[in-house]
Amino acid sequence: MIELFTASTPNGWKVSVALEALGLAYEVRAIDLMSQAQKAPEYLAINPNGRIPAIIDHAPTDGGAPITIFESGAILVYLAEKTGQLMPTDVRGRMACLQWLMFQMGGIGPMMGQANVFFRYMPEKIPTAIMRYQNESRRLFEVLDRRLGESEWLAGDAFSIADIANWCWVRTYKWSGVSVNELPHLRRWLDAIKTREACLKGVTIPHPMPSLDDDEAAEAKANFVKGAQTMVQR
Numbered sequence: 065m066i067e068l069f070t071a072s073t074p075n076g077w078k079v080s081v082a083l084e085a086l087g088l089a090y091e092v093r094a095i096d097l098m099s100q101a102q103k104a105p106e107y108l109a110i111n112p113n114g115r116i117p118a119i120i121d122h123a124p125t126d127g128g129a130p131i132t133i134f135e136s137g138a139i140l141v142y143l144a145e146k147t148g149q150l151m152p153t154d155v156r157g158r159m160a161c162l163q164w165l166m167f168q169m170g171g172i173g174p175m176m177g178q179a180n181v182f183f184r185y186m187p188e189k190i191p192t193a194i195m196r197y198q199n200e201s202r203r204l205f206e207v208l209d210r211r212l213g214e215s216e217w218l219a220g221d222a223f224s225i226a227d228i229a230n231w232c233w234v235r236t237y238k239w240s241g242v243s244v245n246e247l248p249h250l251r252r253w254l255d256a257i258k259t260r261e262a263c264l265k266g267v268t269i270p271h272p273m274p275s276l277d278d279d280e281a282a283e284a285k286a287n288f289v290k291g292a293q294t295m296v297q298r
């Protein structure tokens with residue numbers, strides 16, 4: 065059994081989507097980011113970086129003691145290698161998969177994350193900061209669009225952990241105010257992934273998120289933004 069320490073955010077979804085896609089048994093430990101549960105000593109013993117996600121695999125493949133892993137990209141690689149799924153095994157396919165995973169970890173995630181913070185959460189709106197992170201996110205979207213114009217999936221012919229990692233972030237493009245207009249290949253890929261059962265389920269873990277587009281969810285959205293504003297100023 066795998067324990068998953070997570071919250072309803074793109075980095076958390078990456079792992080719940082992968083666990084769903086792989087059909088692995090897991091138990092969810094919801095971490096309340098607003099109350100700073102991620103900085104509690106008992107959680108820092110699991111993830112010294114004080115962030116979600118993290119996992120503990122109580123039945124690792126080496127048959128040894130439970131293994132604890134933090135950093136969503138490392139967790140995705142671990143799960144793919146544990147099951148022999150969602151990552152090609154030939155050297156070219158494996159490297160294609162890892163390079164698009166790293167592209168998400170080092171580019172899409174940090175840039176969209178900062179675009180969200182400056183565009184939506186920070187009470188002071190600093191135009192140069194907003195522009196910098198939105199422009200960089202859009203540039204990275206264009207890189208993805210070109211790749212997806214030549215290949216059905218990021219790693220090649222098959223859906224992989226690289227698609228999961230990038231999709232969990234790119235699907236939140238409205239949160240960071242970045243457009244996907246005139247990116248037909250990216251939109252084709254976004255639409256293709258969102259109907260997959262594992263993806264639909266994975267993004268409701270640990271809780272379904274209020275749609276940030278939905279007027280009926282206006283109150284939930286206002287509370288969410290207020291909580292996030294408090295968090296980013298700590």
Ligand SMILES: N[C@@H](CCC(=O)N[C@@H](CS)C(=O)NCC(=O)O)C(=O)O
Pocket residue numbers: 073074075076097102114115116117134135136137
């Ligand atoms: N590089 C890390 C980033 C993890 C991360 O930034 N997680 C966010 C949620 S998406 C978090 O825990 N934020 C809480 C905080 O900043 O205190 C990963 O991919 O696992």
